[in-house]
Amino acid sequence: MDPVRVHFLGTGDAFSAGGRSQAAYLIQCAQGSLLLDCGASVLASLKRHDLASGCIDTILLSHFHGDHIAGLPFLFLEYIYVEPRRRPLKIVGPEGVENRVMQVFRAMYADSAAEPLPYHVEFMEIGPRRELFIDGMRIRAFQAPHDEPPLSLGYEITAEGRKIVYSGDTGWSEDLVVHARDADLFICECSFFETRMDTHLDYPRIAENLKRFGAKRIVLTHLGQEVLRRRDEIEPEMAHDGLVIAL
Ligand SMILES: [Zn+2]
Numbered sequence: 001m002d003p004v005r006v007h008f009l010g011t012g013d014a015f016s017a018g019g020r021s022q023a024a025y026l027i028q029c030a031q032g033s034l035l036l037d038c039g040a041s042v043l044a045s046l047k048r049h050d051l052a053s054g055c056i057d058t059i060l061l062s063h064f065h066g067d068h069i070a071g072l073p074f075l076f077l078e079y080i081y082v083e084p085r086r087r088p089l090k091i092v093g094p095e096g097v098e099n100r101v102m103q104v105f106r107a108m109y110a111d112s113a114a115e116p117l118p119y120h121v122e123f124m125e126i127g128p129r130r131e132l133f134i135d136g137m138r139i140r141a142f143q144a145p146h147d148e149p150p151l152s153l154g155y156e157i158t159a160e161g162r163k164i165v166y167s168g169d170t171g172w173s174e175d176l177v178v179h180a181r182d183a184d185l186f187i188c189e190c191s192f193f194e195t196r197m198d199t200h201l202d203y204p205r206i207a208e209n210l211k212r213f214g215a216k217r218i219v220l221t222h223l224g225q226e227v228l229r230r231r232d233e234i235e236p237e238m239a240h241d242g243l244v245i246a247l
């Protein structure tokens with residue numbers, strides 16, 4: 001097996017443009033499996049691509065929008081009823097992660113959320129310029145201009161000497177150039193083409209900075225309908241659901 005594999009489980013935006021699933025990326029190395037973001041469609045994505053739902057050791061959340069966290073209640077239920085889990089599940093995210101995740105669980109399945117889970121969930125907070133070591137991976141967070149600060153993060157994840165950078169959902173920030181430098185893989189959101197916002201990236205903005213990123217491989221994701229409609233004009237690689245990258 002390759003030292004590190006990245007499964008692109010969901011490469012669409014909140015609107016599932018083009019029928020794509022919502023944000024979810026499974027990073028696997030010898031020491032563990034990390035699910036990066038957990039969109040509402042995560043269970044369907046895992047099963048469509050023959051990945052065991054129980055393989056996940058840690059879930060790392062970039063921010064609390066539904067297309068990044070709403071899959072968690074379904075995973076909680078899966079681990080109660082379908083793939084009974086005994087080993088702990090680690091969930092890492094911005095400040096307040098435990099409260100937000102449990103709020104979503106209670107809102108969607110009040111009856112199940114009222115009972116103690118049959119497995120331990122360990123919540124860990126991370127913030128800008130902080131780092132954690134989990135399952136043989138080093139996770140470093142940086143601020144992303146998206147949701148109200150400090151609640152939206154991008155990540156540098158280093159596993160087996162490979163560096164993966166994930167923009168999260170983000171407006172333009174020079175920090176992206178700094179963090180993407182020397183990355184083996186830069187997973188960069190690209191929600192729009194014509195529309196320009198301070199809280200998401202558009203393709204022209206990415207194109208004008210493409211040579212500055214310095215990553216060995218850049219893959220665009222979180223693709224919205226403007227981007228999909230004009231895909232012939234896009235130079236870098238575009239992710240698709242089911243893409244697997246070995247590093
Ligand atoms: Zn968002």
Ligand SMILES: [Zn+2]
Pocket residue numbers: 013014023065067068169222
């Ligand atoms: Zn999003």
